[in-house]
Amino acid sequence: MASSQLAKIMHGKIWRFFGGIKPSELKNTTQTPIEELPLPALITLPLERHLGAGGEILVKAGDRVKAGQVLTIPGGKRNVPLHASTSGTIIAINQQILPHPSGFTGRCITIKPDGLDEAVDPAPISDWQDKSPQELLERIRFFGIEGLGGAQFQTAAKLSSAIADGRSCNIFIVNGAECEPVATCDDRLMQEKAADILQGVDIIKHILKPKAVIIAIEDNKPAAIKAMQQAAADRAIVRVIPTLYPSGAARNLIKIVTGIEIPYKAHTSDCGIVVDNVETVYAVKQAIIDGIPLIKRVITVAGSSLKRQGNALVRLGTSVRFVLNHYHLNPERRQRIILGGPLMGFTLPSIDVPITKSATCVFAPTAAEVPPEPEAMNCIRCGRCARVCPSRLVPYQMYAYSKAGDHQHAAACGIADCTECGCCAFVCPSRIRLTAQFRKEKAIQYLLKENATRNERARARMLEHQKREEEAARLREEKKRAALARIQAQKAAKGAPTSAGDSATALPTAQDLAARRAAAVAAAQARRAKLQGLSTSATSETATTEHMPTQAERAAAVLAQDRADRKAAPPAASPALPYGLRRAGVPKQAHIIDAPWPEPQPAERLLSKVENPPTHEIEVKPATYHSIFAPAPEKTEAPKLPHNLSKTRKQP
Template sequence: MRKIFDIHGGVHPAENKHQSTQEVIGTIPLADEIILPLNQHIGTPAQAVVNVGDHVLKGQLIAEAEGVFSASVHASTSGNITAIEERAVPHASGMTARCIVIKPDGKDQWITLESCDDFSKLAHHELVEKIRVAGVAGMGGAGFPTAVKVNPRADNKIHTLILNGTECEPYITADDMLMRERADEIIDGAQLLAQLLDNPTDVLVGIEDNKPEAIAAMKKAAEGTSIDIVIFPTKYPSGGEKQLIEILTGKQVPSGGIPAQIGIVVQNVGTAVAAYRAVRYGEPLISRVTTIVGESLQQQRNIDVPLGTPIAHILKAHGWDATNCARLIIGGPMMGFTVEALTTPIIKTSNCILAPSNDEMPSQPPAQACIRCGMCAEACPANLLPQQLFWYAQSENFEQLREHNLFDCIECGACSFVCPSNIPLVQYYRASKGEIRKLDMEKEKSDRSRLRFEARQERIAHAEAEKEAKRIARKEAAEKAKKLLAEKAAEAPAKDIVTEAVASAKTKELDPEKEKAKLDRALSSASSRVERAKDSLASAQNEGADEARIDSLKARLKQSEQKVADAKVKLEQFGSKLASQGSVAKTVEKKMTASPKEQMEKAVVTLEKRIATAKEKLAEAEEQQSPSVGALQQGIKKLLQKLETNRKELAEIEPLSPVDGTGPGAGKTEENAAQAAIERAKAKAAAQASMSNEEKAVANIKSLDARLEKARQRLKKAQEESNDNIEAFQTGVEKLETKLADAKVAIEEGQS
């Protein structure tokens, strides 16, 4: 005899199981409508793979598992898909969910199934895949996908497999009748699950001692195997997963943990049958044994019902008296929940429909104040403190609920059952769990958003750092290039500036033949499009085309004619532009080959004109007492200084030139003057090459100062004359101010 352990707490409610065990497992006709929710399991809802209007066969996949913790959904009969929409589903909240609705065709035609005579020859992954594809999920109430449960992590070595045949909830006898009538399939299923778990040391089937017929059938089926049928005293809720483990092994699952962490896996006997049929016959999970019980029914029994069958159809088949029904409950009286919609369907986890009469289950008395009797703590099989949990749930103190292990509560209802104040404790716990899960989801979403934001900020900072590094590298390369250029300029002789300028101007001249040919082709192409547009318009008018078509062709003709006109204008402009560009090199050459005397004379004349204009503006400003008088006076002073300097340079040049410029030494004198200018340019280049970076920066600042002063004077003049180019002058001043400021900052940084 195997040693049996006891659990903390527990209660002994009236069993009421004999009503539904008087008949064998039966069947009922197909309903007029089959409603299959996409979420008949714990985890992510499946994704529909059919569309409205499709015809499906019995056992055909209609919704595929989405992710690891999900299970596929299959058609429980053949027919047409009439809707994929929100419908009422079995849930304590009365929620709706997305469902696939099938209109049966009455043929109940199966798809082709793939059977397996000897599953012991199949590899582990093949067996797991067959169970996953069949959509098998835990049928004891939790709905955990079986393919996940039989494939534990590598670090969780399983030494014990337990099949749960306890069925401790009052009224429910689905597992009891399954063990009585299909014990052989349960044992075969247990052997399959044991093979998947690498043949654990112990394979146990736990059954309460209030099921003698089931015990006898299971012992007979297990003869010749290593499977141990373990009988233990009846007490509610011995069928809880953690409670059954403690009863059979004496071990306790840690708070927040799972049985696999201590080397144990628990499966319902109904799940074992479903897994066996999925592998042996290739049948997906499309039906289950469900208890139909309650005094408002004329017939009470267990039936093998197709999933998706509405409870209204089931109740009608069993002579339901709605006027004598206190309420409709999915599940048992302890852990079940009331449903209002009669269209609610049977799903994979629906083990009972309870329709009690008013006498059988009268209305619950109103709740009273807690008297702190402590009976709830004595009855709790999870060894919790229900009274404290109730207070924290009322005050929404979620942190304390976590501290007191709220999620270890299996919602068995033992605390509510013994409460003398009739407080619905389980409802408080369920609501608090839902609220905590909601807050956890919001926090998780917020954390993901924060991580995305931080990652984005990090990417931006990294990009900015790379950009700054590239900028510094470019700056260093430019400075290095300037330094090398200065060194080469100091070593090499000055280049012929005049020759370079003339050559540069010549390179900018257009190739007249290529440019004219290009414009001629554009004009010819545009003219051809005009002719084609005219032909299309004439054809459309002759054929009596509609007004919209004719308007479109007219618009196209007008557009083509405009392109012809544009091409002609461009061709005409080309002639003028060619003539202008053709004289660029000559103009540059004439300007650059002028003698120093001619250049200086022209500069003196220009300065004299500028001084005269400035004096006129100064007189006007003095009359109007303008604030610009000081600036004008300063400008005239600088112009006079520059004029005096140019006149001195001109006086130095004049003795070298003949009076009329036609003497025998004229050509030689002009050549000497040009040579002198070149020598001055060379000297200036050499002086700059010998400057340090700091001296160059100072010289650059002086040059920018002078240019800025001139630009400001031009802007002021433009403003006084209301010139149209004021904005251009203003932009020039701003750019020079920016360059000057940057130059000053650069020299300050160099000094620091």
Template sequence: MRRVHTFHGGIHPPEHKAQSLQAPIQPAGIPPQLVLPLAQHIGAPAQPVVRAGQAVRGGELLAEADGFVSVPVHAPTSGTVSAIEERPVPHPSGLSAPCIVIDTDGADTWLPPAPLAAAERADQTRLRECIQGAGIAGMGGAGFPTAVKLSPGPGKAIDTLIINGTECEPYITADDSLMRERAGDIVAGTRILAELLAPRDILIGVEDNKPEAIAALQAAADSTMEVVVFPTKYPSGGEKQLIEILLGKQVPSGGIPADIGVVCQNVGTAVAVHEAVARGRPLVSRVTTVTGEAVTRPGNYEVLLGTPMGWLLEQAGVDPDRARRLIMGGPMMGFSIPAPECPVVKTTNCLLVPTEAELPTPPPAQACIRCGLCAEACPATLLPQQLYWFARGKEYDKLEGHNLFDCIECGACSYVCPSHIPLVQYYRASKAEIIARRREAEKADHARERFEARQARMERLAAEREAKRAERKKAAEAKARAKARAAATEGAETVDGAQAAADEDPIQAAIERAKARKAALAAGDAGEPADRVAKLTANVDAIAKRLAAAREKLESYDGGEAPVAEALKRGVEKTADKLAKAEAELREAREGVSEEA
């Protein structure tokens, strides 16, 4: 026998379980209309893949998962999609949410089942894909996507797989009925879960107030599993409390069971995994307890997801004159449903319809007397009284510092409070406010990061533009310097041509004639002395005109670029030198003519 432990606190409220265990699980039937919320789990809502007016069959995909922490939604039966719109959903806020509405046809036509072939030899990836594709989320708590829970991540070896059959809350017997009637399916689903996690130990935990369920599980379990029975105490069904009972270990504050090598799954989840893998059936129904003194036929019903609660209550024979309110869940952790039009979802384990005598309206809250009973009852070893004061004062930082999010909202503190203070309601509201503030802070951080990234991008683009302008300026200056150097080496003629845009005036023609005369003289063709004097005279006149033109250009130049001005000066000097040489040559020629005469 495995040694069992206990946990701090806890209470023993009246169980009220017998009234819903008088008959086996009954099919609830097909309602005229199904309302399927796109968010029936923790994580991102599924995204519709059907449209209004489309005919669907049972098992057909209606909405696909949107991300890793999300699961799809399937049609529970055949019919026509009549709308995709906001409808009331079961949530403590009482708000509406997007839903797919199906008008059923009563034929219950299904797609051919597609079980996973050779499931016993399938690899872990295919098994997880099958479980995720079937839309399975935890059916005993908040509805965490099962495939995500079966992927603990690198470096987290799972030593123990715990199947939770505790069902500790009063009135609820859905899991008890499953263990009694479908123990074989629970064991088959547990084997599939073990294939994914490869744990050293497989434990099925059950409270000792369920003798028929314990016997059925012990008969169905194989040698790799151990059915562990322990004393009844609320809330032993809490994940962290059950781990402490079975293993004597505590999950660290803010941590998850995988941090200490443990994964917990509900018995209903194990059945759903077996249905998906071995039979190819997605999660489209669940066993739900319908009970309370206002119900004439209390029991456990196999209910299609999306079934309106009011329709299910009619099948169970609710007396509206005696019904005081409708609660989803048990009296400890459940919450009131504002409208019977709300649908049954994956986490609907119980519909409680009590009379006023059975569950009286709580008296008005009185002042806290600091008795400390709430701290003694808290299974998470928190300080409920201190959390209450912080919640009232909206001191959210202090609430987080005192581990508010370790609270499992079991209601034990409220149950024992002699002042009837609704402590859990304060904690729920504070959690919601803190989560909302976190989201706003994340949005603000995201906006700031986007702004900073844009500023950095703008600065980078400005720097790039400035660098390009500098490069263009540097290239232009280099080009100007090269142009000036070329003009200087070619002499005044080239400068004249560059600055005057290739002048086509008589001066240029005179230059060409001078070049021709020089070529003739070099060849010895000087002609008669008198002719030579005439030619030299004309050459002097031409050079004098060029010199005058060059000086005029130099005087009229505005001095914009120094290299050009220098080139003009050198051109004037060279032309003046040529004029002096031409005049000297003319004087020599004239002296020669005089001597001959």
């Protein structure tokens, strides 16, 4: 079956995924060549994806950097280093607004370009055919290559997981579908750099050794198809797929090209299929053959509010404001600036945000081009959303559950499979914000799951705690029982010889009590008689029997003696002793210390220009990783020796 399906794939069969929509294309910039934008006035590079746990920033404010210089060492395996996208001075490492629909802030490195645009020397690998896949993957990772289609998944991780553990890669798909309306950057790149993209395909073929390489392009890009077919020759299959909206999403593309539906729980690379965007492939070629890290990307700048539209090669970290200025934005009232395409992108709350690797498109439509969203009406259950959902969900049900706060049912409907492609909200005749609600619901589900795991952990901890407590109680009980047994044994040992004479332990009988009372009365009378100077032999006899001192009485007497002694002796020597050793204990009154408080020292002056300087000196350690074109500095300083062995000490 397997080989027959592969044969079908090679033969050119095209499958069809469920649902999908055909929105208006709005691709006006297909004929506009890619132009490189001038240097912006400021470059802001977000750090969030380039640090991870244990990551390091290699520079500090005031440093001079060159284009392509490594700025961070990533901590996690999923992160890639950050590269400076032009030469200049780092003016701040602080919180800046990120390109996010909520306008969150995050840590960024801000570079003031010096206009010279000096770059570190490129380090091409000319003999990449002879290198091992691991070496090439390492290069791909350390040259900062991530998925440029929008998801920004690290390419090296994706490629290496496809060949890890002796797995073999079946099919490598180059994603040139570009189904998003407005975006034409991949289209233009394929038209202009087809040969370079094919070189990138060769490199990835060398790494993955797949059974088939398929370049999938939607049939609304005839020029790109022609260019790629010419460049590909027999090195790869160019597959023309019908234009249908979410065909560029990885799983849908795999379904179209191979007929395999990969569930959302599994990874695409687990079943031997790797999908990479054309621009990512181009970046791989640049990293290996040209030796240039990923510091620029192509974006489409479109929309009727702009005087010019086109495809721009921008440096990462250029602000959206700069790009829009360059294309002469003439904003209308409440102008919407959409980062990403009109279906998956989001409106920016501020245009002072940097272009990152995930931005494909900046869209500034007028109200005539993209009418503002009208008010939502009631759902009439027309079922259009269920007919277009490429993930085979029933969105209106999910929406109803989610709106009602029934998160369990929403999860049971399969909200986890939602890719937020926006098909359902596109077709909804009542203009319900389905996708927005699902995004919210997913966040809630995530929180709920986190809460559940936290509760689970707490419960486990509590159980352990209880077990410990029980164990301790049991031990205590045992100890107590042992002690009791010991005491009883002692008592038995003590009581056996003197059991008859021990009146204290024996229960007093009524006669006994009466006798004792009589004796006490007699003793009192005797004391009074003694006071009066009279004494009788009878009373003295009873007194001696009465005052037989027990052990407790003796102890009490010793204590009383001690107390009296202490009262009698004045604490003359005690002040000289420290508190803990004084017999009289802690003094009642606190002593006032006369010594003056230390004067507060003025804090070290910070650089006044820097808004939010790092609180500690950033120490530049010799890099554990060294870039190929910035080799590790020679270790000039002598190795430090322990003090007792140091040379300075031996010298006279």
